[in-house]
Amino acid sequence: LDTVWERRFGEDCPEEHDLFTMNVEEVFQCQDLSEEEVWVSGVDYTGATSDPLKDYAPRIVEDMNKKNWEDILRFCRVYAHLEAEVEQASLTWVDRLGFDMRVLTRSPPRIMEIRIPFEREALDERDARSLLTMMGQVAWEKERKVAIPVAK
Incomplete structure (x- = not known):
């Protein structure tokens, strides 16, 4: 032993x-x-095995909240389908299956905890960051009603 x-x-x-x-x-x-x-x-x-993002989650959350706050607001509108005006939103955690957010709405004033799943399981830190970036891009395109070209 x-x-x-x-x-x-x-x-x-x-x-x-x-x-x-x-x-x-x-x-x-x-x-x-x-x-x-x-x-x-x-x-x-x-x-059971531990989540592969457990050591990287705090840094991913910090980076998203500092550098990608516009994407976080888009996540609220596009993926969480919030119709209330969002005053403040932040990521609180990320794991291989998705991420958690804390959202403060203006009217009606409410604090909500929201879970948004990834499209697929994240394999590692790089993959999780890639999935978040992809979701941010898709949300941006949906809000602007960008037509996605179809490959021939």
Whole structure:
């Protein structure tokens, strides 16, 4: 166990009494108060893999909010189909399946949490950025009613 710990974390293993092994039977997952909670089996929990964007998401969110705020507003109108006037919108998270936004509408004044899925699963950071750029371009074209040429 000491060797596995050292390889995985790059440091000496803590004292024996500080380590515990858990046998997970079930996990109760609840993303937030507005979503339905789910019981996950121990087999599914231990077999799960982490999202490939987990280490890059904060930087992607920061870049989008700083450099692509016009696209974020378009996402509200085109993908979330918001008819209320959007006063402020920002990305709050991105993962391989899509992104979350927090939107403040002017009339009626409301704060909303919105989830917008990607067209397909993002494979890595570069792919996620590409999908966001593509969605921004498509939203721009839809708002301007740009006719997309058909290849012959």
